[in-house]
Amino acid sequence: MTEPVRLSKRMAELGLASRREADAWIERGWVRVGGAVATLGHKVPADLAAAQIAVHASARSDQGGKVTVLLHKPVGYVSGQAEDGHAPAVVLVQAATRWAECRAPQRFERAQLRGLAPAGRLDIDSTGLLVL
Structure with a gap:
């Protein structure tokens, strides 16, 4: 039998959210497991199915407002x-x-x-992949 894992880790493995997002949702009471509201640090079986995890619509709308942009930065722009x-x-x-x-x-x-910030930096004379 495998050891139980934190719910946030299992949610990240299932692609439901990042660990940090999952922890924030759990703190807000937006996650249920088997019908019961989960608490921070909640342990679940390592093979828990996504169907057993219910995520409130507020969490989905919170997640939908966040974006990551991959941009090829040309010369002449600052990061x-x-x-x-x-x-x-x-x-x-x-x-x-x-x-x-x-x-x-x-x-x-x-x-x-408006809320985008570069992860890393390319100087004004550099060109390449910029993650925002």
């Missing part, structure tokens, strides 16, 4: 905040610069883009 008259790379995330063959139905809202 983070605008500086010395140079625009930040996030200004490139707009309908006009979207890949023509992209089939994803999602469109970004301004509120989602």
Whole structure:
């Protein structure tokens, strides 16, 4: 028999949320296991099925407002905040610069883009993958 694991870990393994998100949802009372509200640190069987975990709609809407953007930063843009008259790379995330063959139905809202920050840094003279 396998050892029980934290519910947040199992939720992450099942692709329901990151561990951090799952812990936040559990703290807010948005997660139920077998009909009972889960508590932080709740242990579950390592093979618990996703069908046994109920997530409140508030958690789904919370998650839906978060985005991660992969952007090819060209030379001439700064990674983070605008500086010395140079625009930040996030200004490139707009309908006009979207890949023509992209089939994803999602469109970004301004509120989602305002909160984006680069993970790492590319200087103004560098080009490459930027994760926002």
